[in-house]
Amino acid sequence: MTVDYKSTVFLPKTDFPMRAGLAQKEPQILAKWEEIGLYEKLREDAKDREPFVLHDGPPYANGHLHIGHALNKILKDIIVRSQQMMGKNANYVPGWDCHGLPIEWKIEEKYRKKKKDKDQVPVLEFREECRQFAKEWIDIQREEFKRLGLVGNWEDPYLTMTNRAEAIIAKELCRFLMNGSLYKGAKPVMWSPVEKTALAEAEVEYFDHESTTIHVRFKVEETKLDVIKDATIVIWTTTPWTMPGNRAISYGNDIDYAVYEILDVHDGSLARVGEKICLADALAAEVMGEAKVADFKQIARFKGKELEGTICSHPWRGRDYDFDVPCIAGDHVTTEAGTGFVHTAPGHGQEDWEVSMQYGIAVPDTVGPDGCYYDHVPIFAGEHVYKVAPHVLEQLTEVGSLLASGKIMHSYPCSWRSKAKLIFRNTPQWFISMETNGLREKALKAIDETRFVPAAGRNRLGGMIKDRPDWCVSRQRAWGVPITVFVDKKTGEPLRDQNVVDRIVKAFEEEGADAWYSRDPQEFLGNEYSADDFEQVTDILDVWFDSGSTHAFVLEDRDDLTWPASLYLEGSDQHRGWFHSSLLESCGTRGRAPYDAVLTHGFVLDEKGYKMSKSLGNVTSPQDVNNQYGADILRLWVVSADTADDLRIGPEIIKQQSDVYRRLRNTLRYLLGNLDGFSDAEKLPFEEMPELERWVLHRLFTLDKQLRKACNDFVFHKAFAELHHFCAVELSAFYFDIRKDAVYCDGADSVRRRAARTVLDILFNTLSAWFAPFMVFTTEEAWTSRFGEDADSVHLRQFPEIPANWQDDALAAKWAKVRDLRKVVTGALELKRKEKVIGASLQAAPDVYAPTEYVEAMNGIDLAELSITSAAQLHEGNVPSGAFIMEDIKGIGVVFKEADGGKCERCWQILPEVSDEGGICKRCEDAIA
Known part of the structure; x- marks a missing residue:
């Protein structure tokens, strides 16, 4: 009578599916984060920790997100999350640039289609149209950013068009006015005849x-x-x-x-x-x-x-x-x-x-x-x-x-x-002098004191500051913060009076920059001056002055942030943009940079290295990737690339990232399946662990060092490659492969099985935290799968502290030889499998020949267990003729032999002790008992 031994084997059990279905599952996880108030929980959890402030460079609110936005924001989110999980209070406040030509141009296009002159529209009416346009796109972009898995203060972002922001921007400009740096002069500037304005x-x-x-x-x-x-x-x-x-x-x-x-x-x-x-x-x-x-x-x-x-x-x-x-x-x-x-x-x-x-x-x-x-x-x-x-x-x-x-x-x-x-074109414009108050020298000194990643950014920005002319801050447009200056009609000199400045700022705080157009100029001038004696400037500020001032109304003005920022992060073009204007604005008003570090990333090209364009049909949109594959795939694309260089993306690259994702997901699934029913009572102390388990824990120690360094260096691709290799090769193809038999077939109380399950528990807890900043949705799903819907989010965790005694360099060196020896054995068995001599490695019982150092390294290690064969013999000495060898591993040879005995119906090993058909081995008998 045949006995069904399947029910006695500890087979994996988990509701964490192999197929991810990210496109459908990710929105559900986002909804859960909203429901539990994940962002608020993160802030409360970290309120007493050292702050880490990544100040968000504001995108323009004028269209759907493109793949460059996705790269930028995902990289920011990875950094913020990793800093939070390394013990910092990493608050992320997103923002939007709402003024300037990108938006004004869109409104003008509407008028041009109607053959209507924009200049005939009342200025306050035109500005309100621009404001409403920006609001609509902020709401659209906010949802698109959140869909990428970004955690931040989406309910209270900063906008350059709020009353408070416009008031502080005007106040910042007037600092330059009051210290004598702001002047009006005629110089040739870059001019657009179509847009009829100076350009930065x-x-x-x-x-x-x-x-x-x-x-x-x-x-x-x-x-x-x-x-x-x-x-x-x-x-x-x-x-x-x-x-x-x-x-x-x-x-x-x-x-x-x-x-x-x-x-x-x-x-x-x-x-x-x-x-x-x-x-x-x-x-x-x-x-x-x-x-x-x-x-x-x-x-x-x-x-x-x-x-x-x-x-x-x-x-x-x-x-x-x-x-x-x-x-x-x-x-x-x-x-x-x-x-x-x-x-x-x-x-x-x-x-x-x-x-x-x-x-x-x-x-x-x-x-x-x-x-x-x-x-x-x-x-x-x-x-x-x-x-x-x-x-x-x-x-x-x-x-x-x-x-x-x-x-x-x-x-x-x-x-x-x-x-x-x-x-x-030579035009009268308003300039901030690079020399009057030593702005150039202050900026160059600040650059020397700033950390740049990559380091070449220092020379690039420094070269621009060293040779740049005075900063032209005026634009001949309508949508923006006006240049809040009155010019004496007789002398041509700007009025410098702090009381006037204070009245302007107060009015802006009450009703925004529209006050400059709606109020009687006499209200600003007060009783000390007559409006008839002054010309009110109608130019607006360069939008780069707006964004360059964000440090003042975001970092300094908000209770949940600190000044200066720990990090500014944008594309490499921002050496001449936001990094540049922020540096000049801050150095001109505070004497130092508004950031401690500057990180730049490259641009996104198609798979062939061409710039994306609709006409070429080579555009990859983040929305399409999210809807087909899921945002975690995009996030893996970011973390696996050297972001200091230009990145490429397209169908084949996305497919490659999907393959990487599948391997990582399968690692988590294997861990979850084999931890079914695990409890603290089963855990085995480190001191009682077999060598193989202690080798895995040593690898966790070394990987922890690499990952933390990568997080602090803001350069992730090498550490991520190591983690992927660890999961795909060292765990799946090595450790899991070897220990599968013990986990499935050993008795519940066996030391070997308890050790393996203890390490699987450690691996899950560690990997789910390490991958959390990268695969934000998948790690949340895995964490919930193990601990239930009511468990705290995986993102409220910290990277685990890895005990120092897990480091064992001597053991690692020994197991490097063990793994080399195993590689030759598995190579020999794979050849026999291809030749149809065997179907599974358990049908083999090879003789292995190796030099002394390999034999010594194998001391205390079961070669059959290591090779996943039913038996194996290790011989010290020369490799016999005809043995299987590998050129890259000298001195090791394998002579194939078939295993002798009967097949255990429970563990499928072929052993002499199993003689009856349908019988089982002694180990399995004990396990069942």
Whole structure:
């Protein structure tokens, strides 16, 4: 009679399913967190701990989240959660940037479709439309962020458009006003003719663009240098539209220049035989080629400094351009391209402006806000700079000043909203001085005192601060915090009065920045001044000043946060954006950076390394991934990547992450299944553990060190790779594989089974905590599966403290040899399985030959148990001929033998002691008894 022994085997039992169903399950877990108030519990639990503040850089409230948002916010959440689980009070307050062009542009688009001029709409009505637009998208984005598993203060985020925020932003600006750093000046700034406003560098992106190039002769009128008296100086530019703004020619003092006589020309050349032109010696051959010159000779050579005092005439002299064009020395002149002479239009370039100021050259106003030349500009009045190049060439040709023209493909600045080409345009703007109160030096010192991850960020930000011009903080728009300044009509000086500032701030706190437009200016000026004597500024603040001030109305102003932040974290483009503006704002008002550390991540590309675009059809949206796979898959994608570099994502990469997830989920499922019925009474003390269990605990000790270092370094991918390897290889393919027999078949009170189950319990408690910041939903599901729906959330736990006595380097070294030996045995058995000699390893009883050090390492270890065979013999000595060997593990060989005996119907081992068909071995008899 056959006995059913299956009921006597301790088979795994768990309701934690193999198939995750994350897309359906994750929203349920989110609802549970809302119901139990997880965020509030985290805050209460950590209220007395050391704070860790990751200050959230505010995204714009103007559209659905893209994959870059997902990367950014998931990385932030992983850091916040890991710091919380390492004993910190890691409060995360999300925020939104609500002002500025991204939102205003959307409202304008609505008006443009109706063929309505936005400027005809009352300003308060227009601002309210912008405000409502931002509110709608904040609500949408909030839910999309929460769906990614982010824990934070979603009920009370910070918004740059609240009354309090707008009041503090205005107050921060007035700090610069009161200390003399804020001034009004006319400088060339990056300008969008389409949006009719100045732009910050962070609002600019660069695209390849084909430009017209021109080589232009300037006639020498006066000079101390006889060799150039009858020559022309040649400049080169890729912006022909700036020629009406030319007021000087810049040269380099130490550059070698020469005068060349044209001897012969090719057909179509605009050069003239016998004329003399002046060029940098290093660029002469290149220029002559572009001018189609067949032959030329050098007739004089000199250093640039000898050009001092030289005066040229504008090419259009006699056509209302009747002014001198002086030659001036400039440090920005090089021989990398062009002619060695730089056409200098002080109204259309920062370097042009700086060198012109140095020489007292006036800056002309030539181009209006719409990109058209002013009416007073000779020849080109009313023409648009985008379309004027053919006319410029025509006019230069008419007067004989055009030497050559061509085309060049180069990187060109464009607005990242409208995609329109930008121009440098001289306009009156409000600036914060980098020098007046030592802002540049303070910022550079703060950079030295800040931790950067990766470290290269320090040099990048430092280089930008070192060379940057004064900060242009004004914009000619409507939606934002106004520049709260009154200008004396007589002196042109801004009013600096703290009482006026205080009244403005108080009004903003009561009704927001709209007060600047709705209230009588006399209310702000009080009884001390008359509104008739002052001009009220109508420009708004650069939105980067808004976000750069968040540290003041978020970190300083909220009771649940502290200043400075422990960490600012954004994409690498924010060295010129939020990191930059926050640094300048804080250093200018508080003398130090608002952050202790800065972390940057790369951009997200498709699987082939291309930028994502709808037209290419290569966009991966976080919403689609969530709906098909679940947010935990996206989170694994973030934690497994080196975020310092650009990341790639697409269908194959998501599938790879799904495979990783499945292995990790199966590890948790195995632990849960084999911990069914486990209790504290079953636990075995560490001192009584077999070597194999103590090796696993040693690995937990080393992994704990790696993980904590990764969390403190904010660099996770290497530690995560180790954890994945530990689960997939060291546990599933090694420890679980070996101990499966003991856990299933040993008696309930056997030391080996109790030890294994004790370690499984430790593994579950440890891994569920370690993975909690990464797989937020899956670890919650696993924790609830084991301890019930009423158990506290896994996210309220701390990383377990790993006992120091678990570290055993000598044991680890010994087991490295044991694992090598096992690898050769399993390789030999796998070969026999492929050859259909055996179906399972328990059918084998191999002879294993190994050197002395391996035999010594195996002392006290059952080779058959290690190899999952029914029997095995270990022999010290040389490997016999014909034995199975592996090239990468020298000296070990395996001679295959089939196991001898009968098959135990309970544990399936083949043993001599089992003789009867349907019988069981002695161990199984004892276990059943």
